[in-house]
Amino acid sequence: MRDRSKPPGVGAVIGWTALAAIAPGAAHLRAGWRRTGLAILCAYTVLLLALLWVGLTSDLAALAGQLIASSGLTGVTVVASLALGAAWFALIVHSFVVMNPGTLPSTGQAVAGGVAGMLAVAVLLPFGLVGQYVAASQSAVDDIFSAPSTPRPASSGGGEDDPWAGRNRVNILLLGGDADTHREGVRTDSINVASIDVKTGSTVLLSLPRNLENVRFVPGSPMAKRFPDGFRLPANPDGSREDLLFAVWEYADSHPEIFGGRKGQGTKTLIDTVGYTLGLKIDWYALVNMWGFARLIDAIGGVMLTVPQDVVFGKYNEGLVKAGTRKLRGADAMWFARSRTNSDDYTRMGRQRCVLGALLSQSDPATVLSRFNQVALATKELLRTDIPRPMLEHLVPLALKVKNAKVTSVQFVPPLINTGYPDWSKIRTVTAKALRTSAVTRRPLSATATPSATPKATTIRTPRPGTSTSAKPDPTAPKGITEGCG
Incomplete structure (x- = not known):
């Protein structure tokens, strides 16, 4: 059931829409869409807890290696990133809409709409960049690591799960x-x-x-x-x-x-x-x-x-x-x-x-990330190897x-x-x-x-010249x- 209290002003519309970017569902709760707001907020909390669990219990370096090594997993990552970005974009737009900006004066509508639009694009960009970076790395890896699979290093007593076959x-x-x-x-x-x-x-x-x-x-x-x-x-x-x-x-x-x-x-x-x-x-x-x-x-x-x-x-x-x-x-x-x-x-x-x-x-990682596309392109021209993907x-x-x-x-x-x-x-x-x-x-x-x-x-x-050490x-x-x- 929607709250029929006094409509918010320009500052409130902008503020609650911006809050929805980091706490999805907040604007819906403010606008009286309680069930929808709680559902979005709960889903967001579960997602954060899942990511935290992965970060604390997983070897992130190994996950990165698996992502690069698997072309199928890379494709899934690109699609998932773009889909999540689109969903976040839609969420910001809908958060703005439920704040009922139509009750604002025409000038207020223009200001609030412009800010909301920029905010929606801003939250979409990181997901787009992730997809672009993953696709660029996929292209570089495909070009560089094209050698057929070769035997692993000669075994010296390692188990089946040891990629180095027991070697030091x-x-x-x-x-x-x-x-x-x-x-x-x-x-x-x-x-x-x-x-x-x-x-x-x-x-x-x-x-x-x-x-x-x-x-x-x-x-x-x-x-x-x-x-x-x-x-x-x-x-x-x-x-x-x-x-x-x-x-x-x-x-x-x-x-x-x-x-x-x-x-x-x-x-x-x-x-x-x-x-x-x-x-x-x-x-x-x-x-x-x-x-x-x-x-x-x-x-x-x-x-x-x-x-x-x-x-x-x-x-x-x-x-x-x-x-x-x-x-x-x-x-x-x-x-x-x-x-x-x-x-x-x-x-x-x-x-x-x-x-x-x-x-x-x-x-350093910050430098590489900030220039990722250039690094990926240069790497494609840089290496030739027989390391199997x-x-x-x-x-x-x-x-x-x-x-x-x-x-x-x-x-x-x-x-x-x-x-x-x-x-x-x-x-x-x-x-x-x-x-x-x-x-x-x-x-x-x-x-x-x-x-x-x-x-x-x-x-x-x-x-x-002429110097010496003890x-x-x-x-x-x-x-x-x-x-x-x-």
Whole structure:
């Protein structure tokens, strides 16, 4: 039964309609629609309690992984979000109508109607954005994770419900490629393996130099039969070499005759070769297009870096990244990471590590959400991987663990190893030691660093000539990913 008391004024109509946006049913109760108002309010309360129960009892990271991994669930989420948004829009409109705005003066009707309309659109927008974000992520995931399902990591005693089959670590080969429209093949300029503790997220980043010589291949493999004493080809007329680690993928792709005529063997060859070099079983790989990476940096608005000295780049040294602390856009950040002008591969590897560390620390959830569409579009152009989509259900929660865990790195560069005559046994020994240290330490990043609201600049610090320390650091000890980067 409706209340036939004195109609509310303009302020009351606007106020009760606005209250209905956060407490559905309030306007109906005020207008005398008691049964309807109580029914709406009860339904809203049940919904809030259900969401609270899910938040308190569920692993939200796992739910996010399931959402991304399942295309069907993603579609349901988009439809449900849009339907709920439409229902909320209709609720605001009806709340305004039951407040009987027709009794207001014409000016009051116009003001109250305009405010109610804006309010209805405002409550619809978040649901529309959720649907858009989910659809954009679905499109990106469909493009990137299109590889057929592959076996899970080799079992070492885990139960059937253990996605890692009892293993303590998962190893992912991270490659930075220079593929471009005017260049044939893929040269892997950046070669890293992320070995991740599946329980804690503690990660060791193992970096191999692109100019590693005399690369050894898995015994018995076609490449090992072709190069029994290591990967060695005649030098180019200018003295440069094409038989380094960075060229393994391209060489294998260019010589299918080595593999009995089978084409496209570069990926598997490099995965097996890196795994054999480090003494690890590589589970999957992810190839990052370096210029797609630049677009990702642009998508999050750039990264704060401290460039210790001018970095020159370009075929004719026409480019320059000036020294100083500031936010770099994608192209400058990539040239800072990639330029070898007046430098060497080892310094460049250090700069690459600093850029990765800066991106990891500065890509906070708020920034990603505010630029979600740009990030999703850049990611589609960025990655190529053999990670099967069903594994995303488990990898997304693991990635969130890595974000808050301790990340250390080992770079196999001089003086640790001689890239011309590598000590393969030492490489495997240092790798094993780094993984043992990571497993024992298992300290979250927050235990050693206090987060700051302002992104911290990242730089490479070079000791002054003539300085010394009382104790020499252990060159085999893993370092924090941003150690020496400011």
